[in-house]
Amino acid sequence: MTAVLKLAGVTAGYAGVPAVRDLDLEVGEGEVVALLGPNGAGKTTTLLTAAGVIAPAAGTVTAYGKPLHRRVERNARAGLVLVPDTRGVFHGLTVRENLALARRADLGRVLELFPTLEPLLSRRCGLLSGGEQQTLAIAKALVSMPRILLIDELSMGLSPIAVQAILPTVRALADRLGVAVVLVEQHIDLALTVADRAVVLHHGRAVLAGSARRLRAQRHTVAEAYFGASPSTIGKS
Template sequence: MRVLDIRGLAAGHGATTAVRGVDLHVDAGEVVGLFGPNGAGKTTTLLTVAGCLPAHDGSVEVLGRQVTRRTGARALAQWGVRLVPENRGLFRQLTVRENLLLGLDSHRGAKARIDEILAGLPQLRPLLGRRAGLLSGGEQQQLALSRALLGRPKLLLVDEMSLGLAPKVAAGLLVMLRDQAVERGVGVLLVEQHVPAALKVVDRGYALAHGRLVHTGTAAELRADPDVLASAYLGSAATE
């Protein structure tokens, strides 16, 4: 099942167009990487899919429904879209448990739902009473991912999961993300700067440069030809 289908997307902030002519898709249970240098338009693409930015041109179809300028982030969340932003979006003064409860659309059966998620991310269980601001970077990212999964997403958008984390911690989180996506049949669009680690968990990848797609392929194809991705990171790009 296709959970995301983007065709000819042009988008940006206000009158500024940061991405142009982008075509990509994500299927259920598939992890797709979106790579490129800072300013290439990766976050712009994610925010447009999440309904936080309107598309300037082209089409975005989520779970068989067309996204319009009037759809909005709230409606997309109701459809089953969840965004894990670059800054993790946590409430630092609230506890881990309180942050998790915010990921639920209803508190009915909350304990069972949280227990289900923590079965896959058990390191958070002893931290339920701790404030989110006191967690390590890796623990905060696990919390952000857990809260998103509590919404039972069909499409998960993850922006820079490894940002600020040690390589070993980042690699472990990427594997965890892959396991959760496959187990739950969630389609994932992942923006990630740590390309070698990401290519170990994604099924396919797209490379953006200067707001345009410059390459796409399976993870195996991209691993076999690292120069193709490396070329996308050379030179300056339009501002995200």
């Protein structure tokens, strides 16, 4: 599979202190890659670097074979969209108004993928539940017709039931629309049910990588890597 998003030897961080070190990450068209790890592992820094918000101190980031632009909005217009862990929705606006803010909005396609939003179109975002707000955040990203979608902490503040309702849509974005997805998630088991591959970060380094199917079968290995086992790689089959 040809990589549409590629991080090669990336080191990045804040005020000269690296939070991610020598990271390699590739995502193909229509593929979901889960980025796993404890708090402080470097997951959010990886997404911010992949979106062009943070410039890498070393290494390269390319999208569809081209280096990222220094201006984040240019990357977004080119189809690389980030859903931040703050969700990025406007609480004082209605669901419809939030969706209308996106460039090239295609409301019909969005409601086809997110039918639960249709009865909420006239409701102010601040009155939505956490799960509804997260659904809106992903839908808001989708209306701009992304080719690469980066989702940070999808389950933050949500119940497992709400997460289970949203995750199949993430899988559908990849399968039906060919979107390349990087999903940062704390719930390992839930993430591995929708991902094709997963990478576990610890202290900014990739300590485990492999197919989601293999990692589900070796859950103890994932747990060890999550809490700081020595680096290893599980086969990609």
